[in-house]
Amino acid sequence: xxxxxxxxxxxxxxxxxxxxxxxxxxxxxxxxxxxxxxxxxxxxxxxxxxxxxxxxxxxxxxxxxxxxxxxxxxxxxxxxxxxxxxxxxxxxxxxxxxxxxxxxxxx
Amino acid sequence: xxxxxxxxxxxxxxxxxxxxxxxxxxxxxxxxxxxxxxxxxxxxxxxxxxxxxxxxxxxxxxxxxxxxxxxxxxxxxxxxxxxxxxxxxxxxxxxxxxxxxxxxxxxxxxxxxxxxxxxx
Amino acid sequence: xxxxxxxxxxxxxxxxxxxxxxxxxxxxxxxxxxxxxxxxxxxxxxxxxxxxxxxxxxxxxxxxxxxxxxxxxxxxxxxxxxxxxxxxxxxxxxxxxxxxxxxxxxxxxxxxxxxxxxxxxxxxxxxxxxxxxxxxxxxxxxxxxxxxxxxxxxxxxxxxxxxxxxxxxxxxxxxxxxxxxxxxxx
Numbered sequence: 001x002x003x004x005x006x007x008x009x010x011x012x013x014x015x016x017x018x019x020x021x022x023x024x025x026x027x028x029x030x031x032x033x034x035x036x037x038x039x040x041x042x043x044x045x046x047x048x049x050x051x052x053x054x055x056x057x058x059x060x061x062x063x064x065x066x067x068x069x070x071x072x073x074x075x076x077x078x079x080x081x082x083x084x085x086x087x088x089x090x091x092x093x094x095x096x097x098x099x100x101x102x103x104x105x106x107x
Numbered sequence: 108x109x110x111x112x113x114x115x116x117x118x119x120x121x122x123x124x125x126x127x128x129x130x131x132x133x134x135x136x137x138x139x140x141x142x143x144x145x146x147x148x149x150x151x152x153x154x155x156x157x158x159x160x161x162x163x164x165x166x167x168x169x170x171x172x173x174x175x176x177x178x179x180x181x182x183x184x185x186x187x188x189x190x191x192x193x194x195x196x197x198x199x200x201x202x203x204x205x206x207x208x209x210x211x212x213x214x215x216x217x218x219x220x221x222x223x224x225x226x227x
Numbered sequence: 228x229x230x231x232x233x234x235x236x237x238x239x240x241x242x243x244x245x246x247x248x249x250x251x252x253x254x255x256x257x258x259x260x261x262x263x264x265x266x267x268x269x270x271x272x273x274x275x276x277x278x279x280x281x282x283x284x285x286x287x288x289x290x291x292x293x294x295x296x297x298x299x300x301x302x303x304x305x306x307x308x309x310x311x312x313x314x315x316x317x318x319x320x321x322x323x324x325x326x327x328x329x330x331x332x333x334x335x336x337x338x339x340x341x342x343x344x345x346x347x348x349x350x351x352x353x354x355x356x357x358x359x360x361x362x363x364x365x366x367x368x369x370x371x372x373x374x375x376x377x378x379x380x381x382x383x384x385x386x387x388x389x390x391x392x393x394x395x396x397x398x399x400x401x402x403x404x405x406x407x408x409x410x411x412x413x
Binding site for chain 1: 266267269270271272273274316319320322323324325326327329330331335337338339340341358359360362363365366368369370371378380382
């Protein structure tokens with residue numbers, strides 16, 4: 001196992017860890033808005049790291065570009081759906097959670 | 108490398124299972140809808156990771172399609188929310204002239220009018 | 228001239244503006260779009276096959292896109308794309324790290340708040356890009372757009388959210404080649 005493979009596996013494992021962190025955030029965070037934060041950001045970074053780790057193993061330049069294209073598409077889809085879910089929650093009247101001492105800023 | 112990737116895929120599956128607990132608990136529509144996002148991104152990651160060990164480059168194309176479908180699922184959900192008649196439009200915004208809210212209200216009213224018309 | 232192209236940056240673009248554009252700008256836009264689409268085709272097909280279909284599809288889609296979205300005054304400038312991309316990648320790295328830290332920390336350091344920020348970017352694609360990028364920035368999430376006010380949810384109101392958003396606005400304005408001009412948008 002060469003240096004490159006070790007680096008690749010490290011990147012990919014780090015990416016998977018970010019996915020786990022995103023799921024933990026989804027469970028631990030107190031309301032839908034904060035959960036969107038956790039899921040969107042952690043998963044995007046996780047997928048980015050996994051794609052970066054897989055890039056050297058791609059069999060051709062086109063295949064490498066396809067990996068990047070998938071990441072960019074997932075990035076855009078994630079950003080859009082995070083915004084749409086947050087907007088729908090506002091629409092449904094879900095009140096954002098806030099710490100008791102910040103209560104007056106809560107709407 | 109191959110074994111490592113399989114372990115990573117298992118880790119991703121674990122994270123997906125963890126996230127599914129949130130769907131079980133809810134409590135809101137929007138919380139559960141996050142699952143579509145989770146399934147989308149984690150599914151893409153699992154497919155990309157497994158494409159190497161399984162020697163199936165076509166899985167990359169499946170991942171590409173999944174990325175688009177995940178967005179469609181959320182769009183369908185949002186369209187449903189916007190047509191939900193029984194929900195009071197969140198007026199606590201306070202922003203004067205929010206066109207999005209205005210549009211939602213208008214569409215709701217349109218739907219109501221259509222329904223009343225049908226009843227009459 | 229200026230008012231018409233400003234109109235074109237709003238949606239939906241009036242179809243007649245298609246043949247009233249300056250020819251040089253149309254040709255430039257056509258070349259850029261054909262190259263991008265050809266690149267996409269090459270990536271999707273993964274090699275040299277199928278260029279017969281590819282050429283037809285690329286030209287047809289480019290013509291359609293020119294008809295539906297004629298080149299606006301504010302459009303992404305190629306020479307600013309790499310810089311913006313680097314900025315974005317670095318920020319998403321920070322965002323993932325930030326949210327990861329908050330998740331793992333036993334005290335769960337969250338102080339969420341809803342903010343309203345006035346926008347200076349022109350409506351249309353620049354604003355859409357801003358909302359997308361803001362959602363992937365550390366600790367911020369666009370929740371709705373009312374007129375020219377962006378409503379944000381932030382994870383920690385102690386963060387310098389406003390400065391960060393203004394910085395993104397400045398970068399998007401440079402990317403699109405339109406100065407952030409507050410006031411009416413025609």
